[in-house]
Amino acid sequence: xxxxxxxxxxxxxxxxxxxxxxxxxxxxxxxxxxxxxxxxxxxxxxxxxxxxxxxxxxxxxxxxxxxxxxxxxxxxxxxxxxxxxxxxxxxxxxxxxxxxxxxxxxxxxxxxxxxxxxxxxxxxxxxxxxxxxxxxxxxxxxxxxxxxxxxxxxxxxxxxxxxxxxxxxxxxxxxxxxxxxxxxxxxxxxxxxxxxxxxxxxxxxxxxxxxxxxxxxxxxxxxxxxxxxxxxxxxxxxxxxxxxxxxxxxxxxxxxxxxxxxxxxxxxxxxxxxxxxxx
Numbered sequence: 208x209x210x211x212x213x214x215x216x217x218x219x220x221x222x223x224x225x226x227x228x229x230x231x232x233x234x235x236x237x238x239x240x241x242x243x244x245x246x247x248x249x250x251x252x253x254x255x256x257x258x259x260x261x262x263x264x265x266x267x268x269x270x271x272x273x274x275x276x277x278x279x280x281x282x283x284x285x286x287x288x289x290x291x292x293x294x295x296x297x298x299x300x301x302x303x304x305x306x307x308x309x310x311x312x313x314x315x316x317x318x319x320x321x322x323x324x325x326x327x328x329x330x331x332x333x334x335x336x337x338x339x340x341x342x343x344x345x346x347x348x349x350x351x352x353x354x355x356x357x358x359x360x361x362x363x364x365x366x367x368x369x370x371x372x373x374x375x376x377x378x379x380x381x382x383x384x385x386x387x388x389x390x391x392x393x394x395x396x397x398x399x400x401x402x403x404x405x406x407x408x409x410x411x412x413x414x415x416x417x418x419x420x421x422x423x424x425x426x427x428x429x430x431x432x433x434x435x436x437x438x439x440x441x442x443x444x445x446x447x448x449x450x451x452x453x454x455x456x457x458x459x460x461x462x463x464x465x466x467x468x469x470x471x472x473x474x475x476x477x478x479x480x481x482x483x484x485x486x
Contacts, residue, residue, distance in 0.1 A: 261285075365386050
C-alpha cells in the first residue's frame with residue numbers, strides 16, 4: 208500500500224488523480240528510464256496523466272513498454288538534456304501531440320564522486336552541464352508551452368547536496384546552482400501562474416546508490432536519523448504533490464526529503480558515533 212491508497216476513488220487514476228487535479232495533465236519527466244525518474248513517470252501515469260518519458264538511455268524503450276503494458280499513457284522521447292536542439296525536438300513533440308505541457312520534472316542528473324584536487328575540468332563541466340544547464344534548457348524551452356494560470360508546475364530534483372556540503376565538488380555545486388535556478392525561475396514565471404519548486408532527497412535506493420563506494424550507504428544510514436535510504440516511490444510522491452493543486456501556494460520552495468538528515472546536526476552524529484563504537 209502506498210501513501211495515496213486510502214484517498215477517495217475506486218481506481219488510482221480515477222480517484223486520486225482527480226483529487227490532486229492531475230488527471231489528463233501532460234507531464235514531461237527527464238531521466239525517466241531508471242531510478243527516481245522511472246518512479247515519477249509511473250506514478251504520474253497512475254494519476255491518469257499523459258507522461259512523456261525523456262531520457263538518453265537505451266533502457267528507455269523497454270521501460271516505456273512496461274508502462275504501456277501496465278495500461279498507462281506514455282510517450283517515448285529521446286533526449287540529451289544538454290543539447291538545445293534535442294530540447295527543441297521535444298518541444299515540437301509535445302506541441303504537435305498534446306498542444307501544451309502542464310508539468311515539467313527536471314530529474315536527469317549525474318554524479319562524479321571526487322573532491323577538488325581529483326576533479327578534472329571535463330568532469331566538472333559535464334556534471335554542471337547535465338544537472339544545471341539541462342534544467343535551465345528545459346525551463347526555457349518548455350515554459351512557453353505551459354498554460355497561464357492553469358496550475359502548471361515545474362519540479363527540479365536537487366539533493367541534500369544542495370542544502371549542505373558534500374565532498375563531491377561538482378555534484379554539490381550543481382545542486383546548489385539548481386536550488387538558485389529554482390528560486391530565480393519561480394520569480395520569473397510567477398506572473399503566469401507557473402510554480403517552480405525543488406525537492407532535495409537524501410540517499411534513495413536506486414542503481415546510482417548501489418554503485419556508490421563501499422561503506423557509502425552504511426555511513427548514510429548512521430547519519431540519517433530515520434536510519435535508512437528512501438525508496439524512489441517515496442520521493443516520487445513528493446514530486447507529484449509539488450506538481451499538483453495541493454501545493455498551489457508553494458513556489459520557490461525547497462523540500463528536504465531526507466529522513467531528518469539536514470535537521471540532525473552534531474548531537475545526532477555524536478550519538479551515531481557512540482553507537483558505532485559500542486558495536
